[in-house]
Amino acid sequence: xxxxxxxxxxxxxxxxxxxxxxxxxxxxxxxxxxxxxxxxxxxxxxxxxxxxxxxxxxxxxxxxxxxxxxxxxxxxxxxxxxxxxxxxxxxxxxxxxxxxxxxxxxxxxxxxxxxxxxxxxxxxxxxxxxxxxxxxxxxxxxxxxxxxxxxxxxxxxxxxxxxxxxxxxxxxxxxxxxxxxxxxxxxxxxxxxxxxxxxxxxxxxxxxxxxxxxxxxxxxxxxxxxxxxxxxxxxxxxxxxxxxxxxxxxxxxxxxxxxxxxxxxxxxxxxxxxxxxxxxxxxxxxxxxxxxxxxxxxxxxxxxxxxxxxxxxxxxxxxxxxxxxxxxxxxxxxxxxxxxxxxxxxxxxxxxxxxxxxxxxxxxxxxxxxxxxxxxxxxxxxxxxxxxxxxxxxxxxxxx
Numbered sequence: 001x002x003x004x005x006x007x008x009x010x011x012x013x014x015x016x017x018x019x020x021x022x023x024x025x026x027x028x029x030x031x032x033x034x035x036x037x038x039x040x041x042x043x044x045x046x047x048x049x050x051x052x053x054x055x056x057x058x059x060x061x062x063x064x065x066x067x068x069x070x071x072x073x074x075x076x077x078x079x080x081x082x083x084x085x086x087x088x089x090x091x092x093x094x095x096x097x098x099x100x101x102x103x104x105x106x107x108x109x110x111x112x113x114x115x116x117x118x119x120x121x122x123x124x125x126x127x128x129x130x131x132x133x134x135x136x137x138x139x140x141x142x143x144x145x146x147x148x149x150x151x152x153x154x155x156x157x158x159x160x161x162x163x164x165x166x167x168x169x170x171x172x173x174x175x176x177x178x179x180x181x182x183x184x185x186x187x188x189x190x191x192x193x194x195x196x197x198x199x200x201x202x203x204x205x206x207x208x209x210x211x212x213x214x215x216x217x218x219x220x221x222x223x224x225x226x227x228x229x230x231x232x233x234x235x236x237x238x239x240x241x242x243x244x245x246x247x248x249x250x251x252x253x254x255x256x257x258x259x260x261x262x263x264x265x266x267x268x269x270x271x272x273x274x275x276x277x278x279x280x281x282x283x284x285x286x287x288x289x290x291x292x293x294x295x296x297x298x299x300x301x302x303x304x305x306x307x308x309x310x311x312x313x314x315x316x317x318x319x320x321x322x323x324x325x326x327x328x329x330x331x332x333x334x335x336x337x338x339x340x341x342x343x344x345x346x347x348x349x350x351x352x353x354x355x356x357x358x359x360x361x362x363x364x365x366x367x368x369x370x371x372x373x374x375x376x377x378x379x380x381x382x383x384x385x386x387x388x389x390x391x392x393x394x395x396x397x398x399x400x
Contacts, residue, residue, distance in 0.1 A: 009297075009310050011317060026282040027318055033275025034322025034373060035329065041268045041369050042330030042361075043337065048261040049365070050358030055257060056226065058191045059250055062122055064090065064220035066232060069242040072219040076239045080221070083228045088115045090220035091205055097143070097198060098160040101152035106198050108161065110205035112217070121222070122187060122199070128155050129185025134201040140184035144194030148186050157183045161200070163208055177208050269372070275322070276376040279315045283384035287311060294388055311385040312378075319377020327370050334361055 072087055080087075091110040096103055111119045111134065119131050126142075133140045141159060143151075153159060162178040181200065188194060202217060223232060229245050236243050287294075294307055333340070338356040 004306075004309075007309065007313050011313060026278060026285065030275050030278035030282055031318050031322040031325070033278060034272055034319060034377065035326035037268060037272035037275050038323055038326030038369060038373050039330040039333065040271065041265060042327065042366055043334045044264055044268055045261075045365055045369070046334040046359050046361045047337075047357055048264065049360035049362055052257055052261065053360050054358045055191075055254070058189050059193065059253075060226040060246060062125070062189060062193065063246060063250065065223045065226045065229065066221040066236070066243050066245045067092065068219045068221065068236065070218060072221075072241075073239065076235065076241065079235045079239070080232060083223050083225070083232055085222045085224050087219055087221050088112060088119075089202055089217040091202060091217050093205070093209065094164045095198075096162040096164065097147070097151060098162060099151040099153055099157070101150060104147060104151055105164075106147065106196055108163070108198050108200060108205065110200055110202035110217070112202045119199075125187045125189050127186050127188040129183075131185060131199065133184035134199065134204075136201050136203045138184075138201065139179060139181045139204055140201070141181035142185035142187060142199040143183060144197060145186055145188040146195035147198065148183070150195065153183050155183055155186060159183060161198075161208070177210065179208055269369075272373050273376055276319065276373070276380045279318055279377060279380040280383050282318070283311055283315050283381060284387065286314065287384050287388045290388075307388050308385045311388045312381050315381020315385065316374075316378055319374055319381070323370055323373045323377070326373070327366070331361070331366070334359055 067090065071089075077084065077087060089112040093108050094105065095108040096105050111131070113119070113132065113134050113136075123131050127145055129142065131142060134142065141161065143153065143159075148154065151159070158180050159182075160178055161181050162176050164176065181204075187199075206212065206217070221232070223229070226246060229247060233243075233245065297307065298304075337359060341357065
């Protein structure tokens with residue numbers, strides 16, 4: 001099947017290298033710029049997606065998504081079924097840990113060891129010991145790795161737990177509630193929780209605060225997807241319950257990560273935009289060089305629309321070529337980036353917890369970047385194509 005004349009001529013102009021070496025260089029430069037920009041976008045986006053997912057797993061995979069005051073009613077649990085993964089008794093209070101290494105304010109969380117759903121996720125992050133050691137009346141405590149380093153503690157050491165909001169009366173006067181606990185485990189999540197959270201048995205924490213477990217415990221909820229929090233908020237509000245959710249503690253962090261990711265993608269997209277608009281300068285020079293050809297084609301009956309199509313095809317061809325090269329290079333490098341880092345022996349792996357960059361290639365994101373790159377190239381090609389449309393045959397052939 002033969003191509004329309006406008007498309008055929010546009011492709012011939014795109015592949016012509018003999019008429020003007022400078023125009024060929026500008027064309028090649030714009031194609032390379034589009035390819036490099038899109039490649040950088042795909043690689044950077046995949047790495048940022050990986051870090052974002054890792055952050056979700058480390059923080060939202062272990063921190064309660066919701067803390068509901070008191071016991072969760074059965075009808076509320078039933079209403080939350082589409083989003084709820086687990087619900088478990090839980091309590092949290094602010095306190096201070098005192099050891100030979102000094103003092104450290106922390107969140108002290110009480111967990112019920114008889115409800116495995118409430119602590120099994122944390123068990124996989126235990127560096128030493130086990131959460132099963134948190135038995136009632138044993139007064140054991142599990143702390144984070146950074147907290148252990150800061151307070152110079154190891155498994156088996158004793159530590160004084162001081163509760164900030166509870167007081168007891170002694171011959172010396174009113175004193176904050178406190179007791180010695182034994183360190184029975186150390187967890188390593190790889191996030192700020194390693195320095196801010198300590199775990200004890202729920203009943204031990206209730207006794208320390210002079211409370212009954214039944215009236216003392218709240219309920220913590222883990223969702224199938226932490227980002228379904230808006231639907232869960234609606235259900236809890238309908239049942240007149242009081243709660244706090246992960247957005248109050250970690251929302252600012254995730255908003256900052258999302259903003260940083262978007263800003264980085266926008267800055268890299270500007271590289272593609274600059275390269276795409278290099279097509280303008282290349283095509284303007286082609287239009288100026290081919291004015292005589294355009295005039296001859298017009299005198300032979302070619303419509304203005306078809307003249308415009310010639311240069312649109314020329315610009316879009318360069319855009320598609322750069323986009324395809326950039327997309328393929330980006331996908332290949334993103335999928336093999338950890339092998340490249342190890343092969344080049346780059347020190348970046350020394351600063352990563354798992355010794356490798358987390359990579360998540362999002363098909364929707366990559367497709368959007370490819371479509372945006374093509375759209376920019378098409379817009380850039382419109383300007384010189386419109387200029388070609390305005391050429392009058394008589395004035396163009398006057399000096400031919």
